Amino acid sequence: MQSYVFPLHQHIGQPSEPIVHNGDTVLRGQCIATAPKKGLGSNIFSSITGKVTLVTSSEIQIYPDTTQSKTYQKLTAQNPLDLIRQAGIVGLGGAGFPTYAKLSTSFQHDGMVIINGAECEPILHHNVVRMEKNPKEIIRGLEIAMNITHAAQGVIAIKACHTKAIAALNYVLKDKMKIHMLPDMYPMGEERALVREVMGRLLPITALPIEAGAIVINAESAYRIAQAVDLKKPYIDKDITIGGKIAGNHQEKLIQVYLDEPLGNRVEHLLKKAGGLADTYGEIIMGGPFTGHRVSLQDPIVKTTGGLIATECFPKGPSTIGLLVCACGAHTERMKELAQSMGSHVVDIEYCKQAHEIHGNLKCDNPGKCPGQVQRVMAIKKSGAQGVLISNCTDCSNTVMACAPALGLSVYHCTDGALRAVNHPLIRKIHSIAI
16 A cells, blocks of 8 residues: 655645644544645645655655545534635646635626536546536535625536536526536637637636636536535545556446545556556556646646546657647647657747747637637748647647648647547547537
């Protein structure tokens, strides 16, 4: 049995501060690190009962007792916003923004809380399963968020293809709530894309949803809000999608969903639970195919972990390759990592014409709506590249495929290895599904 690992920086903001020491015995649901007194932060709780074996400036390790219980130490706060803060809930769609800070806004007029149920990235499916299995709790989380912020309306934004989840949610909808169906394309879960689709307003590239009178919360985050307020449960368990090159996989098990997996557990343990790694695979991605990152078997499951994907083996790429980096997909360093794994030498790096650097990150002018990439592809061709590796969204990929093959460039996508591993159609020339 291995120790569980709890990194102290699992969210946007400052690292959490340990309040336990080496040798301490801790209980499931016990707070082991607190948010700093100043600035954004988040409490961290033990997901297991066991003994603290290591405390450093970056992590806490706990060795689990042989016998574990599903019971937990309950939160002590009283009002809903304080319970959400104390529980350590953060945005579970990827960024990890502390939820209490997002809900600290009080709308004066017709504010809206949008539940992001888009399940934006291909392969990932745990949010959909949670909405299917626990629609009442998702709606309850939305209700709590609306009450805290005095929002006049609640919306669940979900792709139209998720018919079972839509039916389950429709059955338990409350007053002032509605479902908004989205097209099945990437990146429909991006916050500004959601605001555009739901409210008909494209926000400036530097704006947050609050500037449109909206707050966006991930579907699982809504579920954890309901648990914190109604059950006094700290955020200690995570819903996860596992897919790809798993030993013994057959068609119906290429993608598996595990609900309420304890935080801090190792990647290796979760993959073994799903059947163990296949004899050959390319890499292990934590997150989704577009924006996930490479991890090792010893890395821990953290608050923002959405998926674990064992990819197909890397193909042999062309000797020279150009990168076309999109704000909605893998970033530059990740693209270089993929090119190196393909054995290709990068001769040019171009950026989507809508991508702009904001505080060190790329942001898109209008996520999912592409004006064309011909100039960028031609520049890559002129650099001497024999192929192009792209990280573009669905619409941008359409425009690349309209010109790159005609220029004699082979096209690779950052998602190829993950999608091939689950027999998913590759991101090439794809048309969105009308709704």
